[in-house]
Amino acid sequence: MQSKTNNSDRASGRPRDISADEALKSAALRLVREKGYGKVTIAAIIAAAGVARQTLYNRWKTKAELVLEAVFEEVGRYAAAPLADDGTRAADQLEAFLCQVFAHLAEDGGTLRAIIAAAQDDEDFQRHFRDRFVLPREAMVTDLLRRAQTGGELDPERDPEILSAMLHGAFWYRLLNGYALDAGLARAIVDEIFRR
Template sequence: MHSHTPASRTGRPRSAAADTAILAATREALVELGWSKLTLGDVAMRAGVAKTTLYRRWAGKNELVVDAVAELFDELELPDRGSLAADIEGVVLQFAAILARPEAKSGLMAVVAEATRDDALRERIRRSIVERQMGLVLQGRARAQKRGELPPEPDPQEAARTVDLIFDVVAGAVVHRTLVSGKAADEEWVRSFTRVLIGGLASPA
């Protein structure tokens, strides 16, 4: 689990309590209003802070929503269930449960759509959500290699490409299943997905 602090700006010292209240208020507003009707003024009122406090911390609504959603994904942890398959199933079920939350659904879909025409926002999503969860892939792969379930990769560049690929496959499949297709990533689906994933990972290149 990671703590998340929005990008700092110059000026008066930041208040961690205010940041926490603002991000929680943003998620509350996403549940009640959705992304399209969410305003910084409403978030400020819910958080009990001045609207200028938000503008000192975030450039606009999209950046605020990215940080609020990123905190949800920081809840992800890789359980040690004794095998690669069980570990993957555990983290994928957590991931699917987060995506099923209304604040994650409305927030993530909206900012990803906005990022198609905003390179800075795309970079913020990559830095705040994607890169921070890559650590789970690294941890899981290292654990499986130690158990002898996956072969070692002595080439650092090839290892980095593998990590990217694993993350893309897992995240892409679960996001498509839950947010695009609107279907449940339940235990049966997760077991089937894990079986297919490991079949590809464990086979020689």
């Protein structure tokens, strides 16, 4: 079975080199942070990663998809842990989560704004961004609020889905308009959600 897999890989080209994936994602994220999304070219990314142009296009269709995947991985380092069902007060978890999100956006907010702009011109990419980035984070917050409601921490009359949408709307609005995203905003959002 192993030899069939190898033969298949050889028939369609070289086996995928994971180190090339990492080099491309790392180079893309570093360059976008340094220069801004619009000023970074595919040529610059492949030169910084030390790979061939086809290596990139064998993995991602566009620069936006590559940068988005690099950002996904960066976000994945913190996005799930703060909302685990570990007995911590939901309000404290949500505030810590928002502070982490805002700290990440301080570094990659410009990148995300550029990705959102790119998504407006490409329906497939917009769907990819929404399904892989936006909706999973919204679902995490909604689940946390449902647990808070079950545990008596959130008023049973409040709607967790609407609250989650409002929370995300507040910080996406601020991100897209260049307003500050900080611990004060995180605290204000949490206070509003958990008010009685």
